[in-house]
Amino acid sequence: MQYRSTRDQAAKQMTAPEAILQGLAPDGGLFVPQSFPQPDYDLGALVNAPYQEVATTIWGWFFDDFSLASRQAIVRGAYGEQWDDSQIAPLSERVAGNYYLELFHGPTLAFKDVALQALPRLMKEAVTVTGDDKQIIILTATSGDTGSAAMRGFSDVTGTQVVVFYPDGGVSPVQLRQMLAMKGDNLAAVAVAGNFDDAQTEVKKIFNDQEFAARLAQAGDRFSSANSMNIGRLIPQLTYYFTAYGQLVKRGEVELGAPVNFAVPTGNFGDILAGYYAKKLGLPIKKLLCASNQNRVLTDFFATGHYDRRRPFHLTTAPAMDILVSSNLERLLFDLYDQEAGAVASLMKELNQTGEYQVTDEVLKRLHQDFVADWASEEEISEEIRRIYLAADYVIDPHTAVGSVVAHRYKERTGDNTPMVVVATASPYKFAETVYPAVTGKETAARGLQAIQGLNEFLGEELSPGVKALFEGDQRSEQRVEPSEMAQLIEKRLGLTSEQKE
Numbered sequence: 001m002q003y004r005s006t007r008d009q010a011a012k013q014m015t016a017p018e019a020i021l022q023g024l025a026p027d028g029g030l031f032v033p034q035s036f037p038q039p040d041y042d043l044g045a046l047v048n049a050p051y052q053e054v055a056t057t058i059w060g061w062f063f064d065d066f067s068l069a070s071r072q073a074i075v076r077g078a079y080g081e082q083w084d085d086s087q088i089a090p091l092s093e094r095v096a097g098n099y100y101l102e103l104f105h106g107p108t109l110a111f112k113d114v115a116l117q118a119l120p121r122l123m124k125e126a127v128t129v130t131g132d133d134k135q136i137i138i139l140t141a142t143s144g145d146t147g148s149a150a151m152r153g154f155s156d157v158t159g160t161q162v163v164v165f166y167p168d169g170g171v172s173p174v175q176l177r178q179m180l181a182m183k184g185d186n187l188a189a190v191a192v193a194g195n196f197d198d199a200q201t202e203v204k205k206i207f208n209d210q211e212f213a214a215r216l217a218q219a220g221d222r223f224s225s226a227n228s229m230n231i232g233r234l235i236p237q238l239t240y241y242f243t244a245y246g247q248l249v250k251r252g253e254v255e256l257g258a259p260v261n262f263a264v265p266t267g268n269f270g271d272i273l274a275g276y277y278a279k280k281l282g283l284p285i286k287k288l289l290c291a292s293n294q295n296r297v298l299t300d301f302f303a304t305g306h307y308d309r310r311r312p313f314h315l316t317t318a319p320a321m322d323i324l325v326s327s328n329l330e331r332l333l334f335d336l337y338d339q340e341a342g343a344v345a346s347l348m349k350e351l352n353q354t355g356e357y358q359v360t361d362e363v364l365k366r367l368h369q370d371f372v373a374d375w376a377s378e379e380e381i382s383e384e385i386r387r388i389y390l391a392a393d394y395v396i397d398p399h400t401a402v403g404s405v406v407a408h409r410y411k412e413r414t415g416d417n418t419p420m421v422v423v424a425t426a427s428p429y430k431f432a433e434t435v436y437p438a439v440t441g442k443e444t445a446a447r448g449l450q451a452i453q454g455l456n457e458f459l460g461e462e463l464s465p466g467v468k469a470l471f472e473g474d475q476r477s478e479q480r481v482e483p484s485e486m487a488q489l490i491e492k493r494l495g496l497t498s499e500q501k502e
């Protein structure tokens, strides 16, 4: 299996370990399979296997440069005791007409753990496979959850340094606490004066700075990315679409081969793209519902074919989805344009230069074959948390609520009664300041840990180990930079001082 950049017309090839170590292609494009795998497999046998086995099989289709033994070892390490549910991604009972796929049972309480417990292990093995033993510098822009999950995943992993940039004032109190309290001498989290897109744009720029890269190489370092642009993050996310389907089949809710729908709370388009890849591999998915919050750039794009990031940026109660440039959409465009890298490159150039682009009617039509898009307002988010709680005693977080609103409205509008899985991307405790007032109907000024305590007392549940851990440990003090100072901060952190520049 070879990989190539979405923007490279020459389609230069690279192995999976190389692509995982590089993170992002030098031309700014994203790595995609040179030719998408078309494995011959028994769907019933696959989806009925334990999570770890399903992951090992799927990774074999995409990561065949890793031996079976190393894939098995990585999967065992990534999906072990650090999860508070042995199924890793359990599916709820039917709740108010839908199933909730709980992806928040990992150590940082959000779905990013699924990939970020795997990525550091994949990178370590990639270093062995390629023989390239430069220190890996993980640069990551985060809307909150990637930061803590990446820091947790790479904590004290030898040969790696992690620098996480998050929007100042744009992450939840728990997300902030997790990042500042994460133990590990190789970790740094830095606030950027700006929003997520500002941070992500600057990170991409630093990545593509050839002069910086050369200096790094001289010092024995290389950049890589833990963002969902990294193919090593994307592929591990395919697994739970298959195991969710398996759980429905096992319970007799779905006949093997019959279709299901997934509603996916979407920001950078990584989670839902994994669902699309699962569908391409033959998993019977009818529609993927792309659910946005008030930053509804994708809803508008799916309606008109016009991508337009020139709009006000809203800070919402679902901050992991406060994004106006959804990077992974580029991988979908690559498919919709029949793998024409030139077309993708020019759209991305337009987006960069003018903040907008328009796809053809034909492409828009193809988009609607697999996807439906809609969004939820702030008010709808808290109403939905309350509705689901009152209907079924089940508590969802604000991101999951966005998916839930969109799923509910889709079913009412279309009458489509295909079984619907709402992807539950975070623990409600991670965003307790929003969940508490929604379920209790009472206003509260409590935020962060205090709000968690309030919610916990109200629900009278045993807290999971991951939530309990939030109350332990000291935190670092906050560090804040302007976007223009990010590169300098990295140089300082890595000891690439200006004297060494000459």
Ligand SMILES: *Cc1c(COP(=O)(O)O)cnc(C)c1O
Residues within 6 Å of the ligand: 110, 111, 112, 145, 146, 228, 265, 266, 267, 268, 269, 270, 271, 272, 320, 321, 399, 400, 425, 426
């Ligand atoms: C990252 C995140 C999302 C959005 O996922 P994308 O892959 O960026 O689309 C949704 N919900 C939560 C809780 C997240 O952490």
